[in-house]
Amino acid sequence: MEPTLEPLLFADRPHWADVIPQAQYEDGDPVAPIFYTEEYKDATDYFRGIVKIGEQSQRVLELTESIIRQNPAHYTAWQYRYETLLAINAPLDVELRLMDELAIKFMKTYQVWHHRQLLVVLTRKPQAELAFITRALSGEDQKNYHTWSYRQWLLSYFNDEEELWSGELDFVDEMLTRDVRNNSAWHHRFFVVWASGVREGEEDRERIVRRELIYVKQNISFAPNNFAAWNYLRGMLTHLKMPFSTVIDFVKLYTVPFDPSRTDIVDLENPPPSKQAHLPCVHAIEFLADIHEREGGQSGIEQAVELWRQLVKEDTMRKP
Amino acid sequence: MEDRLDDLPALFKDSHSAHCKRCLMGLPSSSTDLDASRLVVIFYCINALDLLGLLSEKTTKADREAWRDWIWRRHTFGVYGSGFKPSSYMSIEHPSESYKGYDTPHLIMTYTALLSLAVLRDDFSKLDRKGLINFLRSCQKEDGSFSTIPNGGETDLRTLYCAFVISMMLDDWSGIDIPRAISFIKKCRTHEGGYGQFPLCEAHGGTTYIAVASLYLVPNELKAIPEIMSALEREETIRWLIQNQEPSGGFRGRTGKEADACYCFWCGAALQILGAKDLVNVTGLARFLGRCQFKYGGFSKAPGEHAGTYKLHPTVLLVPFISYG
Numbered sequence: 001m002e003p004t005l006e007p008l009l010f011a012d013r014p015h016w017a018d019v020i021p022q023a024q025y026e027d028g029d030p031v032a033p034i035f036y037t038e039e040y041k042d043a044t045d046y047f048r049g050i051v052k053i054g055e056q057s058q059r060v061l062e063l064t065e066s067i068i069r070q071n072p073a074h075y076t077a078w079q080y081r082y083e084t085l086l087a088i089n090a091p092l093d094v095e096l097r098l099m100d101e102l103a104i105k106f107m108k109t110y111q112v113w114h115h116r117q118l119l120v121v122l123t124r125k126p127q128a129e130l131a132f133i134t135r136a137l138s139g140e141d142q143k144n145y146h147t148w149s150y151r152q153w154l155l156s157y158f159n160d161e162e163e164l165w166s167g168e169l170d171f172v173d174e175m176l177t178r179d180v181r182n183n184s185a186w187h188h189r190f191f192v193v194w195a196s197g198v199r200e201g202e203e204d205r206e207r208i209v210r211r212e213l214i215y216v217k218q219n220i221s222f223a224p225n226n227f228a229a230w231n232y233l234r235g236m237l238t239h240l241k242m243p244f245s246t247v248i249d250f251v252k253l254y255t256v257p258f259d260p261s262r263t264d265i266v267d268l269e270n271p272p273p274s275k276q277a278h279l280p281c282v283h284a285i286e287f288l289a290d291i292h293e294r295e296g297g298q299s300g301i302e303q304a305v306e307l308w309r310q311l312v313k314e315d316t317m318r319k320p
Numbered sequence: 321m322e323d324r325l326d327d328l329p330a331l332f333k334d335s336h337s338a339h340c341k342r343c344l345m346g347l348p349s350s351s352t353d354l355d356a357s358r359l360v361v362i363f364y365c366i367n368a369l370d371l372l373g374l375l376s377e378k379t380t381k382a383d384r385e386a387w388r389d390w391i392w393r394r395h396t397f398g399v400y401g402s403g404f405k406p407s408s409y410m411s412i413e414h415p416s417e418s419y420k421g422y423d424t425p426h427l428i429m430t431y432t433a434l435l436s437l438a439v440l441r442d443d444f445s446k447l448d449r450k451g452l453i454n455f456l457r458s459c460q461k462e463d464g465s466f467s468t469i470p471n472g473g474e475t476d477l478r479t480l481y482c483a484f485v486i487s488m489m490l491d492d493w494s495g496i497d498i499p500r501a502i503s504f505i506k507k508c509r510t511h512e513g514g515y516g517q518f519p520l521c522e523a524h525g526g527t528t529y530i531a532v533a534s535l536y537l538v539p540n541e542l543k544a545i546p547e548i549m550s551a552l553e554r555e556e557t558i559r560w561l562i563q564n565q566e567p568s569g570g571f572r573g574r575t576g577k578e579a580d581a582c583y584c585f586w587c588g589a590a591l592q593i594l595g596a597k598d599l600v601n602v603t604g605l606a607r608f609l610g611r612c613q614f615k616y617g618g619f620s621k622a623p624g625e626h627a628g629t630y631k632l633h634p635t636v637l638l639v640p641f642i643s644y645g
Contacts, residue, residue, distance in 0.1 A: 022412040030408065031390045032362050034347045034355055048412050051422050073353045076410055076422050079472050109353075114474040143577065149521045156520055183575035187522040190511045195520055227563060227575045235511025238556070 008039060010046040010066075015059065021045035022052055040070045051080060056087040065098070072106035078115050085119075092123050100132055103147075104139065113146045117153060126158040134171060142175065143184045152191055165199055168192045180219055183228035190232060194239050212236060214268055217250055221271035224254050230283040244291045251291065254284030255307075282315045328603070329610030332617065337374045339617025340365035344387070358407035359394065362387070363432035363439075364633035370439045388440050391433050395446065396425055400458035400470035402451025404433035424469050427459050431482035434489055449490055456483050456495030464497065464504030465518075476517045477508055481530040484537045498542050505531050506548075512575060513556030525564060525573035529586040532557065536593050558596045561587045569604030570612075570622070580621040581612045 010016045023045055026033070036044075043066045050060055064081035067074050085095060099116050106112045120129055133151045137144065158164055169192060175185035193212060202208055216233045220226065237244055250270045258279050262272065273279060289307035292300045343365050347354065354361055366387065369375040375384075394404045398418040403425025405411075410423045419425070430452070437444065458470035459479065466479035480501055487493045507519035508531060514523025515531035535548050549557070564571045564587050570579025571587040584605055591597055611623035620626055 024408055025411040025413055026408045027393060028389065029386055031387050032344050032347055032358055032365070034351055034358070035349050036352060036355075037349045040349070040352055044409070048410065051410070052412060071352045071355055074356050074409075075468070075473060076356065079469075080422060082472075110474050143574070145517070145522065145524065145574075149516070149518055152520045153518065181576045183577075184522055186575075187510065187512075191520050194511070231512045231560075231575060239511060 009042040010063065011042055016046060019046055019049045019053075019055075022048035024048070037070070040067075043067045043070065044074075047077060047080075051076075056084040058088060058090075060084045061090065068102065072102070072109040072112060075111050078111045082115060082118055092119050095119060096123070096128075103132075104136060107136070107141060107144050107146065110146070113150050117150065120154065121157070124158075126154050126161065126164055129154055130164065130167070130171075137175065142179060142182055145184075148184045148188060152188070155192075156196060159196070162200055165192070176219070180223050181226050181228055183231075186228040186232045190235055194236065209240065209242075213247070217247075217269075217271050220254070221273055224273050224277045224279070224281040225283065227283065230287065234287070244287065244294060248288070248291055251284050251287045254279065254281040255288050256280055280310075280314065282311060285311050285314060328606045329613070331372075331610075332613050332615060333372050333374065335613075335615060335617035337369055337372055337378045337617070340369050341378065342617075344383075355409045356406050357429065358409070359391070359404065359429040359432045359436070360406075362391070363436040366436050366439050368633050375439070384440050388437060388442055391436055391440075392446055394429070394433060395448075396423070397448060397451050398424065400424055401454030401456070402448040403427070403430035403455040405429060421471060424471060425455055426473075427455075427466055427468050427479045427482050430455070431485055434486060438489070449492070452486065452490065453492060453495035456486060459483065460495075460497060460501070463507075463519075464500035464502070466501075477505065477515065477527045477530045477534075478517070480504065481534050484534045488537045493539070493542055498538060502535070502538070502543070502548060505534060509553070513553070513558075513560035522574060523560060525561075525571060525583040525586040525590075528557065528561065529590040532590045532593050554594060558591065558594055558599065561591050561594075562596070562599050565601060565604070568623075569601065569606075569608035571605070578622060579608065581609060581619045582621065584609060 007013050010019075011021065021042070024041075043063060046063055047067055050063060061081065061084060064077045064084070067077040068081070071077075084090075085092065096116070096119055099112070099119070103112050103116065116129075120126060130151070133147055133154075136147050141147075155164060155168070169189070172185050172189045172192065175182055175188075179185075193208065198205070213233075213236075216229055216236070219229045220233070223229070233247065234244070237246065253270060253272050254277075256279065258273070258275065258277065273281070285307050289304045289311065292304040292307065294300075343361060347361070351361075366375070369378060391404070394407070396402065396405055396419045398420075405419070405423060406426050406429040434447075455470065456466075459466045459468075460483070461467060461475055463475075464480075465475040465477070466483045467473045467475045468479055483496055484501075487496055504519070505515070508515045508517070508521070508527065510516055510521075510523040512523040514525070514528040516522050516524055517527045560575075563575070564573070564583065566572055566579045568579050570581065571583040572579050573583040573586065588597075588600055588605065591600055608623070609619070612619045612621070612625075614620060
């Protein structure tokens with residue numbers, strides 16, 4: 001428990017005695033009124049009082065923090081807090097440290113991240129932010145949408161700072177080592193490698209294509225029934241305008257039941273599924289059907305139709 | 321496989337309507353985080369009652385008039401144009417004067433206010449249409465997106481959708497720079513075929529619905545580019561949406577996540593707009609939702625979890641989808 005040096009209510013705090021609290025005005029019967037706690041009612045009464053006189057001071061930070069802790073979606077308290085920080089020239093690094101705590105506590109609240117974004121645009125210190133995000137995503141919620149979005153915004157906003165990008169692939173690797181099915185991490189990889197432009201040292205695109213093909217195929221071979229990895233492979237080929245048939249030999253290995261007579265050979269181009277894999281893999285059957293459909297002609301279409309039929313049996317959610 | 325709908329779990333219509341009415345009477349202090357978005361809760365409840373076909377049966381004319389009046393008292397005007405405020409949470413006096421800097425209308429709340437009033441069969445004679453168009457203009461940003469409030473707030477695809485729906489309802493698109501807005505939507509498209517909440521972000525069921533529905537709402541003659549989504553893109557989007565229906569019958573919102581009742585609406589509705597509703601396993605979907613019902617009203621995100629109004633609304637929206645499937 002935090003030490004409570006101050007009285008709970010602003011009404012009881014001596015250095016707030018000069019502010020006239022303003023009650024919420026509700027004319028007529030309210031619809032869906034919230035039965036506020038005494039503490040929230042008190043803090044917001046003082047907040048309306050402060051906004052009315054337009055005061056921007058250190059104590060406003062104390063007041064808005066209290067409101068935010070009780071209702072992190074109070075966007076007006078956030079807005080007023082931000083303007084007050086600027087008006088009194090408050091140290092933004094201190095504010096960011098407070099935000100470290102609040103971001104973890106209210107990870108799913110839009111305003112927490114929006115406020116942080118506004119601060120970093122001013123401090124222009126993105127590197128420390130990357131470290132914070134890495135910490136935040138190593139907790140329970142490794143797929144938190146706001147946190148990942150914030151990382152993508154940060155990198156693209158400070159796009160020119162080469163060193164900022166240098167650790168991204170290692171970061172993705174680390175996240176995928178923890179959970180190879182984490183689609184947020186796969187998405188981030190796509191963003192870093194393909195969607196955010198070509199960075200220094202990555203100009204040799206053929207090398208990058210080879211590297212990524214090996215990476216995704218290997219990950220599929222470890223865990224074949226992984227939508228995220230298959231979607232990465234499909235997305236990458238589409239992005240590069242490479243035909244799906246480029247990877248037909250690899251895909252085929254996953255469309256048939258496990259072959260016990262198979263001898264283990266290391267083949268980086270076409271790594272086979274492991275012995276424990278659940279085969280055939282529906283993603284591979286779908287992929288192969290798409291290859292045949294795109295190849296067209298009577299035989300292509302017939303083969304595709306045959307595979308779609310097989311898919312109905314393998315994938316119980318699919319309708320004929 | 322024949323879809324059999326006759327042995328599905330019953331929809332607890334009475335419990336759900338009672339739940340909505342309870343929320344309209346008042347919310348517990350644990351709902352304090354809804355203080356700055358009360359209009360959304362009100363819309364969810366009123367609209368769910370209407371979709372259940374119980375609005376006129378379970379509520380009185382006086383109730384409905386009181387709700388309408390309350391919503392109209394959130395209507396406000398000022399330098400950024402006219403719109404609706406989320407609640408009285410910042411009000412200290414009778415709202416007859418124009419708003420100041422911290423009490424402006426809010427785009428998402430304006431959208432829910434207009435829809436609520438439509439459900440309550442309002443004639444909109446009090447609506448300041450010109451002011452509303454100005455408000456939309458004040459919220460649109462350089463990159464084509466919209467902010468929640470004209471002088472700040474976050475911007476993303478949600479707010480863009482609200483602006484589009486408002487324009488559609490007004491049958492007046494002059495408040496939006498459409499090419500810019502469409503270019504923002506396109507930037508949210510991902511390698512998976514879905515759309516993220518913001519450019520370069522992960523594909524998400526909610527924002528994919530929003531992107532697809534927004535593109536659908538723009539009248540053809542106003543689309544600067546005739547083909548907003550290519551045939552291949554459309555196919556990829558359908559594929560991704562369908563892939564999100566997991567073996568439990570429910571839809572997930574993102575690749576690899578668990579199924580959740582609300583994504584059954586977002587993904588299902590997006591598929592319907594794309595003309596691919598036939599690909600949904602409706603029986604599986606209905607069974608999943610049946611298991612998410614809470615017997616005292618409301619839906620949880622997954623079977624056996626805590627129920628809430630935020631899940632009830634999108635779920636009830638699916639009722640016609642299933643019944644007439």
